[in-house]
Amino acid sequence: MGKDFFKKVQEYLVSEYPPALKQNIQTNMLTLDAEWIDLFKQYKIRISSSVDPVSKKLRTWKDGLPQLDTWLGKFFMLTDNDYPLGLVFTVSREHLGQEEKIYSYFRNLQSLSRGGIAVRFNPIYPSGRSENAYDLLIREPDYGKFLWKLWELWDRDLRPFNISPFTDFLDPHKHLCEFSKDCSERFLGIDGEGNVSNCGRTLDSKILFGNVFTDSWEDILDNEERKTMSGRSDVLKTTECLSCEFWELCYGGCPYTVKLYTGGYLNKSPFCESYKYFFNKIRNEVLR
């Protein structure tokens, strides 16, 4: 997306949806420059970016060299400007056992930002760049163990910055999309070509409900796949998740991840054992 197109979109949005509209942008920041930052500032757009300071495998240039150097330069441009920023870290198998190193990096990174940097931890799933990276997928319940170790470090430090999913678990009114029971009722993903899907993740995998240029909104919202997602929690509550004591914390997890791992939506999260491990730890060692 070029700057001129971006400006046109923003001008349209400002004229059609005055102040209430909030915008976030997910970017690898590699082509970010001062002009982009000014534009983001002007339209009050919150930036989120993925980073992996530990593993050099996934985030590389075409020649195989890590992107971290370039990413850091862009990151400094934002923090020097006191620009609010959120980060995403994707947990893969090679991160297991490196929890303290990873946590410390993000904790230390806070010293460069006046406003604090929230960090979201997601498990890797077999899609996009990681589609065939089976050696990096996490076995159950290792992701739960990773989360628990991360929690211990965060809690020991008196929770100095926002870590998702922890801050979401702690706030009963704030559920992350993947633990929200009804994500398909509350989110839509639309790409630059007008394709409509459930969210950014499903867009990546071309699970499409329709297209804004060729289909009516009625047809798009009436899409069969979307309806299956909408009814998912009702099915799970009486099947795989029946009598699960942590139902209201997870609601079966992200439907898209489930589809990737099982081929369908009406199954529980592939990280079910991990979340159960984590919630049990919290119950037995924090809330005891």
Place this chain on the structure above:
Amino acid sequence: MIVFPGNTRITTTPSFPVAGSSKVCVYDVNDQATLDQQCQFYKERLCGIELDAEKLERIKSLANIRISTLRICVSSLDDLHYIDRLIQDIKGKNTAVILKTGKDILRVVNYLTGFRIKILISPVENEIFIPVLDELIDFYMHQTTVRSPIEPFHSILQTMINLTRITLWDILQEKPGFDFYITGEGKITLSKRWAENGRYFGSTNQSWDTLRTDKLFQKIQNPNKLFFAEQSECVFCPHFTQCGGYFKIFNADADCKPWKKVFATLQEEIQNVRRILTEYGKTEKTAK
């Protein structure tokens, strides 16, 4: 002749008077006449006097001296009798004793803290303090007669509890852009430690505008950023928020393990207190 901006703190000798409105600390004060003269010259700008304990013999009285901090360097147990003679004057001021010896350290510390005199040990002098660090931290944490801070433990503990962004750089008066140190030869750097390592920004016969464009000066304005940019191992360290890379700024291989242990001990003590308070809270609830 250089004139520093008002929002700076300059440490200098009597032979290099500092013009302008910056705060000034004076070291190498050897007698009453020099002390009086420095107080008269700097008035409200004078924020500290540093002198060796044995020089106190040449000081008749400190009673009428108006300075915010008096720093006395103590090199042996015998030095305490110099302090003892002026103890009534000293204890009424914001006095810090800079320890230059590890010998008889608990006796020295016990004596001084009994008079509520602050203690400062310099992590730079590792060979002196490493053998006694364990004893000293234990004394600071558990000796009930300690009534004044032992630095840098005290400030580090505070930052851990209050989650403030103060590091060893701030505690040891090496805050880039704020602290400046003028050597006996008129060279300008960040602190005595930087002078001892042969790192300078310039000299007193330069202008401020020239000094502030010095490469080294520019480079260290944000040490944390420097460590991230270089992808130093420090940015993965759980104690970077306390030390800010203080030990490795000159030498990436410098051994900071003994100080990591100190930070870990302080962190553990906080956890112990938290545990006790949590348990106490539960007992209270049960009792009610």
